[in-house]
Amino acid sequence: MSASPVADAIHAAKAAQGGALIGYLPIGFPDLEQSVEAAVALVEAGVDVLELGLPYSDPVMDGPVIQAATQAALVAGFRVKDVFTAVRAVRERVRAPILVMTYWNPVLQYGVERFADDLKAAGGAGLITPDITPDSAADWLAASERAGLDRVFLAAPTSTDERLRLAAAHSRGFVYTVSTMGITGARTDVDAAARTLATRLRAVGADPICVGIGISTPEQVHDVLRYADGAIVGSALVKALADGGVSAVASLAAALARGARDTPSLAD
Amino acid sequence: MALRDGEGPFFGEFGGRYMPESLIAALDELSEAWQAAKLDPEFAGELAALHRTYTGRPSIITEVPRFAAHAGGARIILKREDLNHTGSHKINNVLGQALLVKRLGKTRLIAETGAGQHGVATATAAALFGMSCTIYMGEVDTKRQALNVARMRLLGAEVVPVTNGSRTLKDAINEAFRDWVANVETTHYLLGTVSGPHPFPAMVRDFQKIIGEEARAQVLELTGALPTAVAACVGGGSNAIGIFHAFLDDPSVKLFGFEPGGFGLDSGKHGATLEMGRPGILHGNRTYVLQDEDGQTMESHSISAGLDYPGVGPEHAWLKDLGRATYRAITDDEAMQAFRLLSRTEGIIPAIESAHALAGAIQLGHELGPDAVILVNLSGRGDKDMETAGRYFGVLDEGGAEQ
Numbered sequence: 001m002s003a004s005p006v007a008d009a010i011h012a013a014k015a016a017q018g019g020a021l022i023g024y025l026p027i028g029f030p031d032l033e034q035s036v037e038a039a040v041a042l043v044e045a046g047v048d049v050l051e052l053g054l055p056y057s058d059p060v061m062d063g064p065v066i067q068a069a070t071q072a073a074l075v076a077g078f079r080v081k082d083v084f085t086a087v088r089a090v091r092e093r094v095r096a097p098i099l100v101m102t103y104w105n106p107v108l109q110y111g112v113e114r115f116a117d118d119l120k121a122a123g124g125a126g127l128i129t130p131d132i133t134p135d136s137a138a139d140w141l142a143a144s145e146r147a148g149l150d151r152v153f154l155a156a157p158t159s160t161d162e163r164l165r166l167a168a169a170h171s172r173g174f175v176y177t178v179s180t181m182g183i184t185g186a187r188t189d190v191d192a193a194a195r196t197l198a199t200r201l202r203a204v205g206a207d208p209i210c211v212g213i214g215i216s217t218p219e220q221v222h223d224v225l226r227y228a229d230g231a232i233v234g235s236a237l238v239k240a241l242a243d244g245g246v247s248a249v250a251s252l253a254a255a256l257a258r259g260a261r262d263t264p265s266l267a268d
Numbered sequence: 269m270a271l272r273d274g275e276g277p278f279f280g281e282f283g284g285r286y287m288p289e290s291l292i293a294a295l296d297e298l299s300e301a302w303q304a305a306k307l308d309p310e311f312a313g314e315l316a317a318l319h320r321t322y323t324g325r326p327s328i329i330t331e332v333p334r335f336a337a338h339a340g341g342a343r344i345i346l347k348r349e350d351l352n353h354t355g356s357h358k359i360n361n362v363l364g365q366a367l368l369v370k371r372l373g374k375t376r377l378i379a380e381t382g383a384g385q386h387g388v389a390t391a392t393a394a395a396l397f398g399m400s401c402t403i404y405m406g407e408v409d410t411k412r413q414a415l416n417v418a419r420m421r422l423l424g425a426e427v428v429p430v431t432n433g434s435r436t437l438k439d440a441i442n443e444a445f446r447d448w449v450a451n452v453e454t455t456h457y458l459l460g461t462v463s464g465p466h467p468f469p470a471m472v473r474d475f476q477k478i479i480g481e482e483a484r485a486q487v488l489e490l491t492g493a494l495p496t497a498v499a500a501c502v503g504g505g506s507n508a509i510g511i512f513h514a515f516l517d518d519p520s521v522k523l524f525g526f527e528p529g530g531f532g533l534d535s536g537k538h539g540a541t542l543e544m545g546r547p548g549i550l551h552g553n554r555t556y557v558l559q560d561e562d563g564q565t566m567e568s569h570s571i572s573a574g575l576d577y578p579g580v581g582p583e584h585a586w587l588k589d590l591g592r593a594t595y596r597a598i599t600d601d602e603a604m605q606a607f608r609l610l611s612r613t614e615g616i617i618p619a620i621e622s623a624h625a626l627a628g629a630i631q632l633g634h635e636l637g638p639d640a641v642i643l644v645n646l647s648g649r650g651d652k653d654m655e656t657a658g659r660y661f662g663v664l665d666e667g668g669a670e671q
C-alpha cells in the first residue's frame with residue numbers, strides 16, 4: 001500500500017484533536033479566483049482536508065444548494081482544465097491535501113490517465129467519485145495506482161457487507177460513509193444510520209472512515225467525530241459562500257473546526 | 269451468439285452500471301426479481317392477461333396505401349401502438365414493471381416523463397394497483413404537453429415540474445434519481461425507456477419486444493414474407509428496440525431508427541445522439557451522448573418532447589457500431605409534414621414522436637422502391653400534440669389551412 005496524504009492528514013487530526021474536518025466547495029463558484037480564495041480560507045480556518053467539486057451538468061447526488069452553485073459555475077464558463085489551475089493555486093498557499101469530487105463522465109472525456117497525471121502534477125491528492133463504484137472503475141483503479149493518487153469510494157446504509165468490503169478494499173484516503181439515504185443538503189438530524197454504518201465499516205477493516213451528507217453545524221461535527229475519523233461538510237459551506245462571500249464561509253469553517261476540536265479524543 | 273440474446277449489463281462496450289453506491293442494492297434487488305419473474309410462468313400469465321384485458325393487445329397492424337402513395341409506392345404497414353390504452357407503447361413496459369413492484373412489496377412509483385405518455389402510463393398503473401405516484405417532468409415539457417399533465421393529475425399522480433438544467437427529459441431523470449436515493453425503501457423508479465443503469469436497458473427491452481414479436485407474425489400473415497425494412501423513432505429507444513428486437517437475427521430485414529433532427533444537424537439544435545454524439549456516460553450507462561469537449565451534457569432540441577434527450581439506450585449504440593441498425597435524423601419540419609400527411613390521407617393522427625418514423629418511412633420508400641414493404645412503429649397517438657400542431661400549422665398556413 002502506497003502512502004496516502006489524505007489518510008495521513010486524517011490520522012494526524014485525530015491524534016491532535018479527535019478527528020478531521022473535511023470541507024467541500026465547488027471549483028469556479030462564484031468564479032475561479034474566489035473559489036480559490038474560499039478554499040484557502042477554509043484551511044486557514046481549520047479545515048484539515050479539502051474536497052473541491054468539479055461542476056457537472058447532471059449532478060444526481062447533489063441537492064439544490066450545490067446544484068445551484070455548480071450550475072452557476074458552468075454558466076460562468078467553468079472548464080475542466082480549471083480544476084488543475086485551482087488545485088495548484090490552493091496548494092501554493094496552504095498545505096492541506098486536496099481531493100477532487102467529480103462525476104465520472106468529465107474524467108472519462110478528459111482521459112482517465114491524463115486526468116490522473118495532470119491532477120498529480122498540480123499537487124492534488126486524489127478523487128472522490130460519487131457515481132462510480134469499485135466494480136465499475138477498473139480504469140480508475142489502474143490509473144490511480146500508477147499515478148499514486150488516493151481514491152475515495154462511497155459506502156451507503158443499504159450496502160451489503162460484501163459491498164462494504166469492496167469499498168474498503170479499494171478506497172485509499174478514506175471511505176466516504178454516506179450518513180443517510182439521500183442527496184447532499186443540510187439536515188437537522190444526522191441519521192442514526194451513520195453510526196451503524198460506521199460500525200459495520202470498521203468491522204470490514206475500513207480505515208479511516210469519514211461521514212458526509214447532511215452535516216452542517218459544529219454540534220453535528222462534534223457528534224460524528226465520536227465514532228468516525230472525519231466529518232465532511234458541504235452544502236452549509238456552499239450556502240455561506242453564496243450568501244456572504246469568503247468572509248462568511250471562513251467564519252462558518254472556524255466554528256465547525258471548533259466543533260471538531262472540542263471532541264474528546266477517546267470516543268465513548 | 270444470436271443478436272437477440274443480449275442480456276446486459278453490457279451490449280458490446282455499451283451499457284453497464286455507473287451509479288451511486290446508495291442505489292446499487294435496489295438495482296441488484298430489481299435484477300434478481302426480474303430474473304426470477306422471467307422464469308415464472310405465473311408472472312408471464314399475469315402480464316399476458318393484463319395486456320389482453322387492459323392494454324388491448326395484440327395491437328393491430330394497418331396498411332396505409334394512401335399515405336404510401338407519397339413514399340415512392342412502397343407498401344407501408346403501421347404497427348398500431350397508438351391504440352393501446354393510454355395511447356402509446358409506454359404501457360407495455362409500465363405494466364411489466366408494476367407487476368414486479370408488487371412482488372417487491374413497494375408501494376410508491378416515481379417516473380420521469382418527456383411527452384407525458386410514460387407519466388400517464390405510470391399514473392395509470394399506480395391507479396390500477398393502488399400505489400402512490402410522483403411524476404417528474406421538465407418545466408418546458410409541462411407547458412408543451414399540458415394536456416398530459418392534466419391527465420396524470422386526474423389519475424391521482426403528483427406532477428413535479430423540474431426547473432433545473434435544460435428543464436426537459438434529462439433533468440426530469442436526474443430529479444427522479446434524487447427522489448429514488450432518498451426513498452428507495454418504499455419506492456420504485458419506473459424508468460420509461462431502454463436507458464439508465466442495468467437492469468433497465470435489458471428489462472425494459474424485454475417488456476417492449478412484444479411489439480416486434482406480434483408485428484413479425486402479423487406482417488408474415490398479411491404479406492407472406494418478412495418486411496424489407498422496419499422503421500421507428502428513437503428518443504431513449506424503447507419503442508424502436510421493441511419493434512427491432514424480433515428482427516435482429518433476420519439479416520434480410522433492414523432496421524432504421526429515426527432521431528430528432530430538430531432545426532437540422534448543422535444548427536446545433538437537435539437530439540440526434542447517435543449521429544452527432546460520442547461515447548460517454550449518462551444516467552448510469554455507457555452510450556452515445558450529446559456532450560461538449562469537457563463531457564458536459566449538451567441540451568438537445570426537438571419539437572417532440574418525447575425525443576428531446578441527449579442520450580440513447582446502450583443496445584442501440586451497440587447495434588449502430590455493429591452496423592446492424594442504421595440511425596438517421598428527421599427535422600422538426602419533416603416530422604410535422606408527415607404528421608399532417610398521415611392525418612389527411614389515412615385519418616390517423618400520430619404522436620409527433622411517431623411522425624419522425626413516418627417521415628423516415630417516406631425517405632425509405634423512395635430509396636427502396638415500390639417492391640419494398642416497410643413496417644413502421646406507430647408508437648403513439650397525437651391527441652396530446654394538438655396544441656403544438658395547431659400552433660405549428662397555424663403559423664405556416666397563416667389565414668388558410670385549406671390549401
Ligand SMILES: Cc1ncc(COP(=O)(O)O)c(C=O)c1O
Nearest residue numbers: 385503504505506507574621648
Ligand atoms: C409516442 C411516443 N413515442 C416515442 C417516444 C420516445 O421514447 P422511446 O424512444 O423510448 O420509444 C415517446 C416518449 O415519450 C412517446 O411518447
